[in-house]
Amino acid sequence: MKFKFTFWKLVFAIIMVLGGYATILRFVKGIGAVSNLSDQYPWGIWVGFDVLCGVMLAAGGFTLTAAVHIFNIKRLHPIVRPTVLTAFLGYMLVSVALLIDLGRPYRIWHPLIMRNPHSVMFEVAYCVMLYTTVLSLEFSPVVLERFKLEKPLKFIKAALIPLVILGVILSTLHQSSLGTVYLIMPTKLHPFWYSPLLPVFFFISAIAVGLAMTIFESSISSKVFGRQLELPILKELGRVLIVVLAVYGILRFEDLFHRGMLKATLVPKYEMYLFWLEMALALIAPLILLAFKKVRTTAGGLYLSAVLVVLGFITNRLNVSITGMEGTAGGHYVPKWTEYAITAAIVAAGFALFGLAVKYLPIFTDEHEHEATPAKANAVAASAAMSHAGD
Amino acid sequence: MSKALLYDATLCVGCKQCEAGCAQQNGLPYDDKVAAELVQSDHKFTVVLNKNEKYMRKMCMHCEDPACASVCPVGALRKTSAGPVIYEEDRCMGCRYCMVACPFGVPKYEWSKVLPKVQKCVMCPDRLAAGQQTACAESCPTGATKFGEREELIKEAQDRLRANPGNYVPHVFGVEEVGGTSVLLLSGMAFEEFGFNPKDMPKDPLPLYTYRVLSRIPDFVPLGGMVLGGIWWITHRREDVAEAEANEHKGGAK
Numbered sequence: 001m002k003f004k005f006t007f008w009k010l011v012f013a014i015i016m017v018l019g020g021y022a023t024i025l026r027f028v029k030g031i032g033a034v035s036n037l038s039d040q041y042p043w044g045i046w047v048g049f050d051v052l053c054g055v056m057l058a059a060g061g062f063t064l065t066a067a068v069h070i071f072n073i074k075r076l077h078p079i080v081r082p083t084v085l086t087a088f089l090g091y092m093l094v095s096v097a098l099l100i101d102l103g104r105p106y107r108i109w110h111p112l113i114m115r116n117p118h119s120v121m122f123e124v125a126y127c128v129m130l131y132t133t134v135l136s137l138e139f140s141p142v143v144l145e146r147f148k149l150e151k152p153l154k155f156i157k158a159a160l161i162p163l164v165i166l167g168v169i170l171s172t173l174h175q176s177s178l179g180t181v182y183l184i185m186p187t188k189l190h191p192f193w194y195s196p197l198l199p200v201f202f203f204i205s206a207i208a209v210g211l212a213m214t215i216f217e218s219s220i221s222s223k224v225f226g227r228q229l230e231l232p233i234l235k236e237l238g239r240v241l242i243v244v245l246a247v248y249g250i251l252r253f254e255d256l257f258h259r260g261m262l263k264a265t266l267v268p269k270y271e272m273y274l275f276w277l278e279m280a281l282a283l284i285a286p287l288i289l290l291a292f293k294k295v296r297t298t299a300g301g302l303y304l305s306a307v308l309v310v311l312g313f314i315t316n317r318l319n320v321s322i323t324g325m326e327g328t329a330g331g332h333y334v335p336k337w338t339e340y341a342i343t344a345a346i347v348a349a350g351f352a353l354f355g356l357a358v359k360y361l362p363i364f365t366d367e368h369e370h371e372a373t374p375a376k377a378n379a380v381a382a383s384a385a386m387s388h389a390g391d
Numbered sequence: 392m393s394k395a396l397l398y399d400a401t402l403c404v405g406c407k408q409c410e411a412g413c414a415q416q417n418g419l420p421y422d423d424k425v426a427a428e429l430v431q432s433d434h435k436f437t438v439v440l441n442k443n444e445k446y447m448r449k450m451c452m453h454c455e456d457p458a459c460a461s462v463c464p465v466g467a468l469r470k471t472s473a474g475p476v477i478y479e480e481d482r483c484m485g486c487r488y489c490m491v492a493c494p495f496g497v498p499k500y501e502w503s504k505v506l507p508k509v510q511k512c513v514m515c516p517d518r519l520a521a522g523q524q525t526a527c528a529e530s531c532p533t534g535a536t537k538f539g540e541r542e543e544l545i546k547e548a549q550d551r552l553r554a555n556p557g558n559y560v561p562h563v564f565g566v567e568e569v570g571g572t573s574v575l576l577l578s579g580m581a582f583e584e585f586g587f588n589p590k591d592m593p594k595d596p597l598p599l600y601t602y603r604v605l606s607r608i609p610d611f612v613p614l615g616g617m618v619l620g621g622i623w624w625i626t627h628r629r630e631d632v633a634e635a636e637a638n639e640h641k642g643g644a645k
Contacts, residue, residue, distance in 0.1 A: 032502025072626035103485020122464035
């Protein structure tokens with residue numbers, strides 16, 4: 001096998017080397033030494049990005065499986081596999097991030113036997129654990145097909161609907177619960193973000209990001225793996241995305257209005273700028289863009305809108321977890337290079353694992369299509385992946 | 392019946408004997424350098440602040456319904472019936488949710504260690520079990536920090552307010568804040584000066600805020616399952632019917 005060195009592989013190698021070095025430092029010297037976390041800022045980007053955004057970005061899994069298997073929208077079927085793969089990898093990487101962030105990672109199993117059902121974190125831990133299991137089962141047909149294990153394959157397929165339902169319930173619970181985590185801080189979190197509706201906001205935005213990530217990932221895949229773009233599918237996702245964003249926007253501003261915060265969003269202040277950055281990226285720009293037929297019916301337009309939505313809600317999660325806490329904590333939190341390095345390595349690992357999975361597993365082959373021309377479809381995906389696998 | 396502390400800032404002379412007593416009790420180093428530190432940390436569980444000869448002591452408030460204990464996924468922090476909020480180090484996995492959740496910013500982390508634990512005042516549970524008062528109350532030469540039963544200390548604090556209204560801000564901090572605390576504060580200077588905000592503090596215990604949502608989960612799971620199952624049944628049934636009706640045209644998923 002010939003190994004070609006490309007620009008993206010070089011970037012990937014650099015990120016992994018830096019991330020690996022930072023990870024070693026973290027375990028040798030401890031969190032305090034390698035991060036700017038402190039008593040003022042006990043949670044930084046490892047929680048705010050790796051965990052909060054990681055879980056949110058993996059929301060396509062439950063959104064798509066629900067649409068296809070529960071709501072029976074068969075047109076979306078071809079993109080279920082890559083989306084479930086993204087979700088599965090996402091949750092695996094969130095678990096890795098947790099191992100980095102926990103002060104005593106070897107005790108990560110403690111919630112299994114030391115239970116505090118009053119803790120949101122406990123509930124999130126269980127949901128994430130169970131949902132990762134569900135995702136691995138939802139994804140398992142891909143692996144079983146690859147190795148032609150017919151018996152377990154039959155078994156999984158028979159159990160698919162209950163699995164999907166369980167997955168949707170678990171996702172609804174923990175996606176919203178990541179918002180509930182902050183409900184206990186009415187005196188600490190800035191009122192732009194603290195709201196009794198936080199769990200609802202987290203849940204709705206997870207659906208929006210799930211849709212946007214699916215558009216994003218399909219667009220990238222079509223470029224990288226030379227795969228035909230499913231434009232009609234993406235257009236459909238784009239239409240749903242408009243509705244979800246609109247619902248979120250209306251609720252969000254209605255909530256600000258009821259809490260008497262609307263005026264404060266117009267007073268120039270540190271929090272105000274980041275609030276409007278979030279609003280511009282997550283709601284205003286995508287909604288305006290998607291209002292144009294030219295945008296919502298073309299691959300490029302949908303891709304751009306999806307990227308904006310993803311960036312916007314990443315800003316939202318960081319605002320909740322960091323910006324919103326700065327007022328009461330005092331000062332500002334700026335991550336150390338090691339924090340960025342580890343986070344970047346985790347993201348890069350996600351891209352690489354996705355590439356590898358596409359290369360070795362029947363991800364982009366629909367079931368019947370797969371049976372007809374498995375060799376050909378695999379070969380196309382594989383040869384394309386070969387030159388970009390490190391991306 | 393639970394134990395509590397009453398700190399009366401008007402009796403405090405800022406001698407920091409409580410800090411020293413606390414450090415000794417918890418096996419922590421205490422010298423001039425530590426004495427000069429003005430924030431609670433992993434090696435300093437209580438701090439006496441000084442603003443123009445007006446003092447205020449900061450320590451764990453030992454809430455009646457503590458946010459830290461409520462959020463801890465593994466139950467490492469726990470409110471005991473005796474009064475203290477204690478910490479079982481062996482359970483803690485280091486998620487630091489307690490630090491983020493505490494309305495007083497009390498739990499501190501051992502950031503300099505490779506395997507850190509949370510550190511905070513635990514109200515000398517061993518001394519309490521032996522029938523003794525806390526180390527800080529014992530070290531206090533003026534009686535500014537007083538140990539006793541919570542109910543009695545609340546009465547005493549209110550009596551002091553009535554007897555000398557001119558000396559005090561007319562408020563006993565900790566009777567109602569976040570559902571009540573086992574450390575009660577009296578002050579001659581606005582509490583806000585020392586970072587306490589009685590006006591912004593909800594009267595409800597903070598764990599209620601999350602419990603109101605969490606308690607719905609047991610209902611949500613079967614309900615969600617039923618609704619989703621129902622939608623699945625309807626959407627697929629509709630398809631079956633359409634298939635049966637127009638036998639020719641459907642090439643379906645088979």
